[in-house]
Amino acid sequence: MKIIVCIKQVPATTQVKINPETNTLVREGVESIINPYDAYAIEEGVRLRERCGGTVTVLTMGPPQAETALREAISLGADEAVLLSDRAFAGSDTWATSYTLAQGIKKIGDFDLIVCGKQAIDGDTAQVGPGIAEFLDIPFVAYIRKIEEIDDSLLRVERLMDEGYEVIESKLPALITVVKEINEPRLPSLRGKLNAKKAEITSWNLKDLGVTEDSVGLPASPTKVVKIFTPPPRGSGETLTGSTPEIVDKLVAQLKQDRVV
Amino acid sequence: MSIKVLAEKCIACEVCIPACPYGAISIEGEVAVIGDECTLCGSCVEVCATEAIMIIDEREAKGDLSSYRGVWIFAEQRRGQVSSVAYELLGEGRKLADKLGQPLAAVLLGNNVQEAAQQLIYYGADEVYLADDPVLEDFHDDSYAQVLTELINEYKPNIVLTGATAIGRSFIPKVAVKLHTGLTADCTQLEINPESKLLEQTRPAFGGNIMATILCPYNRPQMATVRHKVMKQAVCDKSRKGKIITKEIDAGKLTLRTRLIELVEEITDTVNLTEADIIVSGGRGLGKPENFKLIEDLAKVLGGAVGASRPTVDAGWIPYSHQVGQTGKTVCPKLYIACGISGAIQHLAGMQSSDVIVAINTDPEAPIFNVATYGIVGDLFDIVPALTQRFKEVLG
Numbered sequence: 001m002k003i004i005v006c007i008k009q010v011p012a013t014t015q016v017k018i019n020p021e022t023n024t025l026v027r028e029g030v031e032s033i034i035n036p037y038d039a040y041a042i043e044e045g046v047r048l049r050e051r052c053g054g055t056v057t058v059l060t061m062g063p064p065q066a067e068t069a070l071r072e073a074i075s076l077g078a079d080e081a082v083l084l085s086d087r088a089f090a091g092s093d094t095w096a097t098s099y100t101l102a103q104g105i106k107k108i109g110d111f112d113l114i115v116c117g118k119q120a121i122d123g124d125t126a127q128v129g130p131g132i133a134e135f136l137d138i139p140f141v142a143y144i145r146k147i148e149e150i151d152d153s154l155l156r157v158e159r160l161m162d163e164g165y166e167v168i169e170s171k172l173p174a175l176i177t178v179v180k181e182i183n184e185p186r187l188p189s190l191r192g193k194l195n196a197k198k199a200e201i202t203s204w205n206l207k208d209l210g211v212t213e214d215s216v217g218l219p220a221s222p223t224k225v226v227k228i229f230t231p232p233p234r235g236s237g238e239t240l241t242g243s244t245p246e247i248v249d250k251l252v253a254q255l256k257q258d259r260v261v
Numbered sequence: 262m263s264i265k266v267l268a269e270k271c272i273a274c275e276v277c278i279p280a281c282p283y284g285a286i287s288i289e290g291e292v293a294v295i296g297d298e299c300t301l302c303g304s305c306v307e308v309c310a311t312e313a314i315m316i317i318d319e320r321e322a323k324g325d326l327s328s329y330r331g332v333w334i335f336a337e338q339r340r341g342q343v344s345s346v347a348y349e350l351l352g353e354g355r356k357l358a359d360k361l362g363q364p365l366a367a368v369l370l371g372n373n374v375q376e377a378a379q380q381l382i383y384y385g386a387d388e389v390y391l392a393d394d395p396v397l398e399d400f401h402d403d404s405y406a407q408v409l410t411e412l413i414n415e416y417k418p419n420i421v422l423t424g425a426t427a428i429g430r431s432f433i434p435k436v437a438v439k440l441h442t443g444l445t446a447d448c449t450q451l452e453i454n455p456e457s458k459l460l461e462q463t464r465p466a467f468g469g470n471i472m473a474t475i476l477c478p479y480n481r482p483q484m485a486t487v488r489h490k491v492m493k494q495a496v497c498d499k500s501r502k503g504k505i506i507t508k509e510i511d512a513g514k515l516t517l518r519t520r521l522i523e524l525v526e527e528i529t530d531t532v533n534l535t536e537a538d539i540i541v542s543g544g545r546g547l548g549k550p551e552n553f554k555l556i557e558d559l560a561k562v563l564g565g566a567v568g569a570s571r572p573t574v575d576a577g578w579i580p581y582s583h584q585v586g587q588t589g590k591t592v593c594p595k596l597y598i599a600c601g602i603s604g605a606i607q608h609l610a611g612m613q614s615s616d617v618i619v620a621i622n623t624d625p626e627a628p629i630f631n632v633a634t635y636g637i638v639g640d641l642f643d644i645v646p647a648l649t650q651r652f653k654e655v656l657g
Contacts (some may be wrong), residue, residue, distance in 0.1 A: 004322050006514050011467075023491075030284075034293050034539060036587070036588055037588065052606070061299050063298065072606065078430055081385060090297050090300075091300050091301050093443065094434065094444065094446075095437065095438060095441070095442075095443065095444070098434075099439060103459060115586050116415065119467060121467075121587055121588075122489055123446075123469055124446065124447060124465070124467075124468070125446035125447070126434075127430075127434040127435075127437075127444060127446055129434075130402070130431060130434035130435050130438075131434050131435070131437075131438050132431070132434065132440040134406075134434070134435040134439060135438060136460075138403050139403065139518035139519050140431075140435065141402070141519060142402075142427070142430070142431040143427060143431070145581075152435050155572075156522070160427070160582070161427045161524075162426055162428075162533075163339070163526055163527070163533065163537045164428045164524065164525050164526040164527035165524075165525050165527065166522075166523065166524050166525070166540070167521070167522040167523040167524075167525070168519050168520065168521060168522065169520040169522055170276070170518060170519040170520075171518045171519075173644050174518075180581060180588045180589070181581040181582075181583070188543070191356075193293065199338060206331055211574075215414065218263075218301060218322065221443075222437075222441065222442050222443030222444075222479065222480040223443035223444070223445060223475050223476070223477050224301075224443075224475065224476050224477070224478055225300060225301070225302045225303075225473050225474070225475050226302075226303065226461075226474050226475065226476050227302075227303070227473065227474040228302050228304055228471055228472070228473050228474075229474075230470070230471060230472070231465065231469065231470075234618075234631075234632050234634070235632040235635050237620075237630065237632075237635060237636050238634070238636070239630075239635075239636045239637075239638065240635055240636065240637050241638075243637070243648065244647050245642045247637055247639065247644065247645045248644065248648050248651045249651070251495065251619065251637070251648065252648070252652065252655060253633055255596065255617065255619075255635075256655075258537075258540055258616075258617050258634075259654070260595045260596040260616060260617045261539070261540070261563060261596065261652070
């Protein structure tokens with residue numbers, strides 16, 4: 001079974017702080033990590049390979065530094081890694097990102113299953129996974145919490161929905177996005193770390209993908225970010241003090257006044 | 262589209278460096294240099310005192326954009342029941358449609374849903390595009406994306422809004438790709454620019470730490486998913502009249518590559534986080550799994566849902582479907598009561614847009630108090646049962 005896992009390198013947002021003077025995100029010294037949802041995707045890919053045999057190829061699009069994330073994925077059990085990197089890819093929105101990743105996948109060639117995390121924690125869009133599936137014209141199932149069965153041509157999964165879950169069967173090849181519930185990612189093994197160190201990372205640029213400059217990056221992105229700002233602070237809250245009955249009285253009165261109960 | 266630094270104007274004052282949300286700017290040889298991380302957001306252009314930074318946009322509209330008219334909302338339904346998010350979209354869509362002087366329409370896909378179509382008219386739709394066929398009974402990405410894309414190609418709406426629900430966020434990206442147009446995820450604010458008449462779509466990113474306003478200037482329709490519970494529901498008026506336009510479905514022509522085997526509803530009265538107006542959440546401060554009973558009791562009295570912080574889910578105290586936060590659910594209830602939750606940034610990302618937040622925690626330094634409307638420094642084991650008791654009396 002040939003499995004492709006798409007990942008994204010994101011800032012570890014726990015450390016993102018806002019500079020109160022300039023009102024912007026402080027990015028200096030912010031560590032980059034594999035998007036947490038993608039860690040579940042890598043783990044699921046590796047587990048499937050352990051179950052069915054085959055290979056796991058990780059794929060990302062990003063600046064040259066994104067290679068670190070790919071090496072980490074190898075330390076977690078992936079076999080091969082491909083980086084799509086070119087100045088021309090900069091400024092891609094979800095449309096252009098899905099397109100470029102889909103071109104990378106076409107160049108990788110044969111595959112049975114593509115696994116992505118549900119969404120990235122920086123952009124939070126959850127649009128690239130379905131976008132790739134559309135460009136490749138393969139079935140797509142989101143929010144997978146369990147792969148029940150998989151064989152050469154059929155996949156049976158549990159899809160987490162707002163009101164419960166659905167058992168879905170899909171033809172293969174397909175693309176799925178996974179949620180946290182699907183597994184518990186392992187830590188890198190010593191052997192994995194060694195593999196990661198010596199692994200050759202394939203890097204493809206615009207020319208390698210054989211696409212034109214205006215079909216990627218900003219020129220191909222229908223959306224345009226026109227403003228970025230810090231959300232207005234919630235305003236300083238009120239601290240309720242006193243004995244427990246006093247606090248409870250105050251709170252209940254306030255909530256009634258606010259018409260939320 | 263590109264960004265340029267005019268070397269003769271740049272005085273290397275460095276004011277643009279901290280203004281860049283992406284850390285893309287550095288000074289090299291007394292001139293600002295913009296790196297690959299740049300997304301052309303324009304933050305640096307705004308702060309530059311010498312007007313040394315320019316964004317050049319050479320893109321042009323494809324085709325005649327003015328032929329796209331009307332505001333459409335996708336009316337999600339499950340087993341014939343229109344989801345409440347559809348009424349929120351009608352409320353918001355009405356405002357946008359009126360500002361544009363264009364009609365408001367709803368798109369309804371399902372099986373035996375004529376009654377629901379009428380309901381959408383009562384809630385403000387001037388037109389309902391109805392695709393009623395057994396093949397659309399259950400949600401499938403393939404069929405829903407194909408039918409909606411066909412409708413859009415046929416009738417050319419200017420704006421298409423969908424709920425940022427599990428269904429909406431799953432299939433709409435495919436529609437946007439098919440149409441080669443922009444899609445903005447999980448918007449919390451929508452406006453029509455009075456001059457350009459473009460839809461200004463504002464959404465949180467970086468877990469709610471920044472907000473971004475996004476346009477789709479050159480492609481149509483302008484598409485967005487809208488966060489549940491943020492927009493106000495439209496009001497029902499049974500005297501309203503509207504037109505139902507039926508779309509014939511040729512099931513044989515639809516590509517269907519997935520099959521629904523079974524739907525397992527897990528929603529007890531305490532789990533339905535995305536629909537809940539009130540959420541009571543428990544964190545590590547509960548000490549042990551059995552103590553979630555306190556949270557459930559309070560939630561039950563208030564008719565609310567039970568949420569949880571990540572550590573309690575990871576420890577197996579409560580199922581993942583209850584998790585609020587970055588790797589769980591993003592919620593936006595009227596009232597969020599956080600009990601024994603310290604408020605790690607990942608948790609705040611999932612709940613800080615709630616209307617009213619109550620925080621109960623023994624640690625006065627806990628970050629949850631920074632977002633709390635009402636903070637209570639105290640022992641949840643005293644406060645929560647007392648609160649439950651008091652609400653029982655008050656609410657009967």
